[in-house]
Amino acid sequence: MTSKDRGILIVLSGPSGVGKGTVCKALRSCTPELIYSVSATTREPREGEVEGVNYFFKSREQFQQLIHDDQVLEWAEYVGNYYGTPRKFVEDTLNAGKDIILEIEVQGALKVKQKFAEGVFIFLLPPSMDELENRIVGRGTESEESIRSRMxxxxxxxxxxxxxxxxxxNDRVENACSRxxxxxxxxxCRKDRVVSKIKQWMAEVN
Amino acid sequence: MTSKDRGILIVLSGPSGVGKGTVCKALRSCTPELIYSVSATTREPREGEVEGVNYFFKSREQFQQLIHDDQVLEWAEYVGNYYGTPRKFVEDTLNAGKDIILEIEVQGALKVKQKFAEGVFIFLLPPSMDELENRIVGRGTESEESIRSRMxxxxxxxxxxxxxxxxxxNDRVENACSRxxxxxxxxxCRKDRVVSKIKQWMAEVN
Structure with a gap:
């Protein structure tokens, strides 16, 4: 039943330091059928980076046009370059009946929700606030003030x-992946996703 | 995190012939931690039936008192005997942090929903309407008219x-169990079930 249905956009987010990247990497190996959202950027490709795999590389004009046409689900500017989530890649994947996952920081996820409320929004939590502090401290490069500010x-x-x-x-990466x-x-299996298919059956029988 | 939380009432229902009983039996072997709701009845115990395992055996007066006290989530009368789902066993199991499953026909499930809307209501579907008809015909004991009426x-x-x-x-029992x-x-993992715990953390840190 799943194969012909529209896919689902999964948005994985959570506070800095919680381990979003590690969980996403582990998910890649245990759920090969899941597609990963590819960002668009205006920065130059680095050696070995492949268009459509690492990023969709765009000129500033192209990126601004995408924004203007409501073709990015969220975007931000860092150090003079645009980064964002192109809508088309997400839509094409979902229409092909495949699920797609987007790993993104908390503010970006909320922007996606405004444009794509039918997504499934998952928040990754640390096992405790102490553990989050340990992980932030564990990076070893931060002053006490910086740690307080990050917390x-x-x-x-x-x-x-x-x-x-x-x-x-995210107590253990395997547990987070399983969840x-x-x-x-x-x-x-949510009823609202199944019901239209069932109505079709019923109509055929009547 | 799950162990200290309140459990969840799972209500498994679906049309006659869909295989609810078979799926529930398979679930028992693959999820031993799941508790099964025990019905109350006024019929006499049969040989080998154990109080609190097969049924809670009640007198008519006791059962009527339970109904009066809103202590049955649903009930019905068959061939002069009452059958129903006692609220206390469900509540005690949930309060002990364990999940409990109730297998029940469609009308009974809707009655449970009126009294226990926080339950999770799962509808079991046949793979197709043809397949449902095959299963009903497959019982081999029904006239054509009876089959049409059952469909x-x-x-x-x-x-x-x-x-x-x-x-x-319910295309395959293993798939239904996995779902x-x-x-x-x-x-x-639903946010509403987790949020109160997290608010507690936040309060402890502040």
Whole structure:
């Protein structure tokens, strides 16, 4: 039943330091059928980077046109370059019946939600606030003041959890992956996603 | 995190002939931690039946008192005996942090929903309407008229799917079990179930 249905956009987010990247990397190896959203950027390709795999490389004019045409689900500017999530790649993947995952920081995820409310928004939590502090301290490069400031940002980010559909604890990477896989399977079974198909059956029988 | 949380009531329902009993039996072997709701009845215990395992055996007066005290989530009378789902066993299991599953026909499930809207309601579907007819015919004991009548009842029951949270296809028993397990894991990750715990953390840190 799943193969012919539209795919689901999964947005994985959470505070800085929680391990989004590590979980996403582990997901790649255990769920090869899941597609990863490819960002667009105006920065120059680095050696070995492949168009459509690492990024969609765009000129500033092209990127601004995409923004103007509502073709980026979220975007930001860093150090003079645009980065964003192109809508077309997401839509094409979903229309092909495949699920797509987007790993993104908390503010970016909320922007995506404004344009794509039918996505499934998953918030990754640390096992405890102490553990989040350990992970931030563990990077070893931060002053005490910087750590306090990063913890305060993380707390603000965690407060934004209420805008998400699910919140999962990243106690162990395997557990977090298992929870994400279960969420994806369960979301495919949500009545609202199945009901139109069933109405079709019923009409054929009557 | 799950162990200290309140458990979830899972209600598994679906049209007659869809294989609810078979799926539930398979679930028992693959998810031993899941508790099964035990019904109350006024009929006499049969040989080997154990109080609190097969049924809670009650007198008519006791059962009527339970109904009066709103202590049954649903009940019905068959051949002069009451059958129903006692609220206390469900509540005690949930308060102990364990999930409990109730297998029940479609009308009974909707009654449970009226009293226990926080349950997770799963509708089991046949792989197709043809397959449902095969299963009903396959019992081999029914006249053509009886088959038509049973199919018509099944269609009416499938229309009630809209009141459920999830709809899963019973194409293979193992697949149906996997979907139910995923739904249970995903439901434990729903933001609303996690948020109170997180607010507690935040308060401790501040």
């Amino acid at each position: 305060s940002v993380a707390m603000d980010e965690i407060r934004l959890m209420e805008h998400y559909d699910y919140a999962i604890v 994400i896989k279960s969420i994806i399977e369960a979301e495919h | 018509s009842v099944a269609m009416d029951e499938i229309r009630l799917m809209e009141h459920y949270d999830y709809a899963i296809v 139910i397990k995923s739904i249970i894991e995903a439901e434990h």
